[in-house]
Amino acid sequence: MENVLNAIINNGLERELICGVWGLEKENIRVDSNGKLALTQHPLGLGNKIEHPYITTDFSESQVEVITPPCKSMDEAYFMLENLHDIVTENLEKDEYLWPSSMPPIIPKDEDIPIANYGNSSEAKDKMEYRNYIAKKYGKHKQLISGIHYNFSFNEDFLKKLHVLSSVNESFYDFKNGIYLTAARNLLKHQWLLTYLLGANVATHSSYKHCCNKDRENIKEEVLFKGACSYRNSLCGYRNKEDFRVSFDTLEENIRDLKNLISQGHLRGVKEYYSPVRLKNSKDTDTFEALERDGIEYIELRMIDLNPLSKVGIFREDLSLVHLFILSSLLYPCSSYNHKEQKKAMENQNEVSFNGHNLSKELRDEGLFFFDRMEKVLDKLSIDCGYYNDIIRAAKRKLSHKEELYSYKVYNLVLNEGYINHHLSISKENKKISLNESYSLKGYEDLELSTQILLKEALLKGLRVEVLDKRENFISISNKRKIEYIKQATKTSLDSYSTALIMENKAITKKVLLKSGISVPNGGIYTGIDRALMDFNKYLKSKIVIKPNNTNFGIGITILEANFSIEQYQEGLELAFNNDDTILIEEFFKGNEYRFTIIDGKVAGILQRVPANVVGDGKSNILELIEIKNRNPLRGRGYKKPLEQLKVGSEELFYLKSKNLTPNYIPQKDEIVFLRENSNISTGGDSLDFTDLIDTSYKDEAERAAKAVGANITGVDMMIENIQNRRSDTNATIIELNFNPAIHIHCYPFKGKNRRLGLQVLNALGF
Structure with a gap:
């Protein structure tokens, strides 16, 4: 592959080399509040597990799997993994959690572990039949071991350029296969090094029935493995019963060897081949047809433990570390990976899995040499490598300082706190973090909060999402049947342009409502x-x-x-x-102001909006109280958080002046001081959910108003003097209709229930 490196450097393809497509898959066990395997069904809120492209189950009904779509950057893949993790967490039962370790929690007897139930279709029955087969062959306990799969492909256009520029006498099909096979051979040869650096599972509960006796320490009902880096990757972890020798010299030989193992009855199919590195084609992952026809599309790394020290099971910098492994494996490859080398690689893997904290000088030197070569690769590439060099330095340091390894840290935490207690406390804390930040879609924080909410609901539904213009909050949402283009969450194809123009012009809105016999305030237009x-x-x-x-x-x-x-x-x-x-x-109409948000012509949520205010503590002035209230993490600016920060601008100063107050006034304890009379959430107001507390006569009037202007989605602002009475023209009036109403105020009110308006928008759009 020296021709490849030279072709990249001589033709300025360094940037294209480090680009690609990433995908991540992650499994987690669901547990109850005592750290026992949750025996409940896959949460209904997560949708149909056989159809959902992002959220499903793995072996067991108790084992959630999330799958990111193909992503054009590591950041995008990482954020998507975190978003899917949060979505799953938010839909768990109140007393259920995601177990953060690859090794299982407290588990019952095999017969009590629920195999994933996919329904009655032929596809569902095939899935369940296969799971029954592997349960019988390997045991259900071993199937509960979880982990992360790291999928990577180079950009196809980059590979085509490289094929031409490398001046090799072979077809693009063979060249592309050679690229991935070269990387795969070196990754397999050095799998022990990734296990050493990323391993984080060094203990299990005694209820797990496949414990080895090697260097184990029993502490009550928990088993620790002193010196181990990854029990999951050990002989007693998730492995085939035999160490199969499969060629990675050519794709044809690889497929031939796997077909032989299947025909001889060693494997049920290709998916039973539990190699740490697999060659994949996305068009067909269960047979060889697409792989033989179209070649290798990406490689899958399967040796990565769930890291309990990270909320999502892996740190962002470790994605970069794995990427560097792939690049180095391509550009400084091992030319062969014969049976003898495979045997040695497996011996190294077994040694590090169980005894990596006592790493031999031979392996330490081999690891340092691998990273030295990696640094040479970066030196030859004319790109800014500071970030990558920092990752390499940290990895090299771990080869000489075991106390910096994840596995070493986890071992000591488990030793001090216990396996179940430690991991259960992490599970509960992770859930708390996810719920506290449930309004946020990671990686999309630059978007308005309402848009983030809509995107998150789309992911929960298994829809494809794309941000078309961040500044404009312009997105697309699609499935196999249709695509919708949406701006700012509620500007959709459901409303016509003329409807939008009517609602944007308050004077015209007022005239249209009056013609429909709807009560509006008296006044004039100037x-x-x-x-x-x-x-x-x-x-x-x-x-x-x-x-x-x-x-x-x-x-x-x-x-x-x-x-x-x-x-x-x-x-x-x-x-x-x-x-x-x-x-x-x-x-001015006497009463309180309420926002009726209409979706698909029906009331979807109702809020009372309380004007921006502070509550006195008897010692702080208004400016100081504003600063204190703005410290609330739910308050931000520009619709990035559920509540807007309070401020003192010209409108606030004008209002305070009308009350004979200044910003330096010190309110008495519990005295409420309003900063504005208008109650918009966008100007710091508080939102109180009243959806279930208002008589239907008011809802009917709001829906009539929306119909009058032809709006499917709108925000109807109504002044109501007394919500205990039925609506009348003297008790209520509509003061405004709003095109593009914010939905986040109904999803995260100051007080009240999440009304899931993002979901209602998607339903109205036909998803």
Whole structure:
């Protein structure tokens, strides 16, 4: 492969070399609050496990598997893994958790372990029949061992360029296969090194019935393996019963050897071949047909333990470490991997799995030599390698400092806390973290929160998602049948352009509602400040609202108490006209403001919105109380978190001034001081869920208003004086309709229930 390295360097393909496509698969056991195997069914909230592309079960009904879609970067793959992990966690029963170790928790007898039930289809029956077969052959306990699979492929265009530039006398089919086989041989030869660095399973519970006697320490009902790096990768872990010798010299020989093992009855099929590295084609993973026809599409590394020290089972930097292994295995390959070399590789793997903390000088030197070669690869590539060099230095240090190994750290934690107690405490803490951050979609934090919520619901449904424009929050969501383009979560194909224009113009909205017999506040529409000033006396005796015609989020709004001064009136007019050339002045309707969010023409959620406020502690002034309230991790800016931070801008200062207050005022203990009269969540307001507490007459009116403007999705803002009474024109009025209503306020209210509006949007779109 020297031609390959030269072709990359001489033709400036270094950047393309380090690109590729990544996919991650991860299994976790579900456990109860005592650390016992959960015997419940796969959570209903996670969908149909035989159809869901991202979330399913592995061997057991108690064993969740998440599968990322193919990702164009490691970051994307890692974030997707974390998002799927969080989605699963959020849909577990209250007293169930994801076990963070590859080795099982407290498990019952084989006959009590539930094999995954996929239903009654022929595909489902085939899956269940195979699981019954491996359960009988290997035992159910061993099938509960979990781990991470790391899938990688080079970009096809890169390989085609490399094929031409390498000047090799072979077809692209053979060249591509050779690339992956070269990497696979070296990865297999050095699998012990990855196990040494990434191994993190050094103990198990005595209920696991396949414990070896080698260097074991029994502590009550728990078994520790002193000096071990990875029990999962040991002779007693997830292995075939025999160490099969399969050629990796050519694809034809690899397939030939596997077919022989199957025909001789050693294996039921290719998926029973538990090699640490496998050659794959995504079009067919159970037979050889696609692999023979189209060649190797990617390689799968299967020797990676779940790391209990990471919430998702692996650290981001370890993905880069594995990637470096793949690159180095390609560019500094071993030319052969014969039976003798396979035997030696397996001996090294067994030694490190059980006794890696006492690494021999021979293996330490071999590991250092491998990383020295890796550094030489980076030196030859004209890219910024600082990050990768840091990873290599850390790995080299671990070869001489066992105390920095994950396995060493886990061993000492288990020794001090116990196997079950330690891992169960991690399970509970991980669940707490996932639930506390459930509003966030990792890797998509730059998007508005409502868009993140919609994407997360789409992943839960097993839909394909793509961000088309981050700044515009423009996304696509699709399945095999259809694709929908969505902006800011609720701008969809369900509403026409004219409907959007009506709702964006408050004056027109008001006229349309009046024609439909829907109650709206009395007032006027103005296109110039002089005409509005002439009507000063018309509004003087009433409490009024002055607002721009075409703005949202409470921008430019002023609320004046009755008998306001001409100066206050003019200041409010100027603020509104600074934001629009048309404004509305309306009589203020007494009562509380409620947001009715309509999806598919029906009320999906109702909130009472409480204006931005602080509560006194008797010693802090308003500015200090705002700072304290803004420390809440749920508060942020720009719809990135469920609640918006409070601030003191011109509107807040104006309102405080109207109450004869300044930001330096010190409220008494428990005294509530409002900073605004408008109650928008976007200006720091608090949201209280009222969906189940309001009479249906108000819901009917909100739905009538949406229908009047032809809106399938809208936010209807209604003032209600007394929700205990049925709706009447004197008890309630609609003050505004909002195109593109935020859905996150209903999903994460200040107080109340998550109404899952993202799911309702997807259902309305036909998903």
